[in-house]
Amino acid sequence: MTKTLREERREETLQMIKNLAWQKMAENGPANLSLRAIARQMRVSSAAIYRYFENRDALLTELCKDAYYSQVAALQTLEPAAADENYSEHILKLSRLYRQWALQNPEKFALVYGAPVPGFRQSWEVLAPFASQIMDIFLEAFQAAWQHDQNEEHPDLPPIPDRLKQQLAHVIAQRKYNVPPAVLYLTLEGWTRLHGIISLELIDQLALLGDAEAFFEYQMQNLIRQSGFVQS
Amino acid sequence: MTKTLREERREETLQMIKNLAWQKMAENGPANLSLRAIARQMRVSSAAIYRYFENRDALLTELCKDAYYSQVAALQTLEPAAADENYSEHILKLSRLYRQWALQNPEKFALVYGAPVPGFRQSWEVLAPFASQIMDIFLEAFQAAWQHDQNEEHPDLPPIPDRLKQQLAHVIAQRKYNVPPAVLYLTLEGWTRLHGIISLELIDQLALLGDAEAFFEYQMQNLIRQSGFVQS
DNA sequence: CTAAAATGTTATCATTGATTACATTGTTAT
DNA sequence: ATAACAATGTAATCAATGATAACATTTTAG
Structure with a gap:
């Protein structure tokens, strides 16, 4: 055909x-x-x-999907970590790719992570599967580091509260992830921290530093260390 | 008159x-x-x-200012920490106020921290002083905790890289802050982490957890601990 | 009380998203 | 090949919006 x-x-x-x-x-x-x-x-x-x-919103929805594809593609530029590789360094590289993509495609970033525009938000169900792809990529990287690059002292964390642990377990069960709750937690922390820095940088709220790169690098380095992974 | x-x-x-x-x-x-x-x-x-x-953008600019006022007012609901108070708890309370305000005023949050809308962004110079008010509030709280609630082991951090230290020092000098670079750094970390969680929560990207509150609380608790402040 | 400033009105433009009725083009089955 | 059909394109038209101009009315101030 x-x-x-x-x-x-x-x-x-x-x-x-x-x-x-x-x-x-x-x-x-x-x-x-x-x-x-x-x-x-x-x-x-x-x-x-x-x-x-069909209308303007339909176009925007398609553009949203494109933006997700673009972001996923950017992250997949990085070939999966080889068995002998430094896994925490892999997380660092992923973070940098995420940031580079955002800086180079601010419109795409804005469309995906931008202000919720009511009347255009019902499309969340449509976009959710795309969004989870991004997290899956990070989850995989964190799981690898957890398994192979763990510190002697593990992450330096107090016990996860029951409610949160339940929520994490629920997500893991529902999505059939094969990771301990702590890894999902650390992934979420990584993603939210990454996102916080980049989204503020993009709206010039970190302009006071001049250039946010050094802050970003140091933050990510500490994130990895605080997650209990060996430094590179 | x-x-x-x-x-x-x-x-x-x-x-x-x-x-x-x-x-x-x-x-x-x-x-x-x-x-x-x-x-x-x-x-x-x-x-x-x-x-x-004068036009639609002028109204939006005014609304932006209002949104900042509203946010600052929300944070100032919290009376300044008394001399005998638990300062790290004060930071926690500030964070909760920030989150509550954002959840209750999503339009205001979107306008201030939302997607940069070109042709409407040149107003950044106008809004910058408002934005720094927010950070000042957090900076004060972190400085108090740094001075009074410090752990025996201080923050568990590798030395701040030169470039970043210079940038921090430059901000401190320029704005006449009376804090060590580490405090500004920890404040920025707190703010970006706070912001990352809340902005993702607002666009339903944390919906997988059902309710992001437990994650938020645990994150903020860890933020304070990792900053080297005594727990409450 | 009068001149000037502030505020409000109607009328009008250009632009936009969207729909309808109609023409044209490409596809497919006979 | 050709006829029926679907896909694609067009012009015409609507209602809504941001914005401006010309003019009327009201409030203030000297």
């Missing part, structure tokens, strides 16, 4: 619309994305766009 | 516009804030609004 010409053109057109959308987005911000502007630039009537996307 | 009737009315009108704006914002999201809708609800011609705000 070979692709027909029309189907091929459709895919090209879809891609062209999305490319122009990203371009416009970078110029005028996610809020000001205009379907008509895209149509103009494609030298096509404004109504034509609606043959490809 | 008593206030004239007209001036009084102007203030009332300004406030009414902003109140309705927040209301509309909560309903339809920050992106869909409509000046005409506000005018309609005020039973006033749409052009009248422009006597009070």
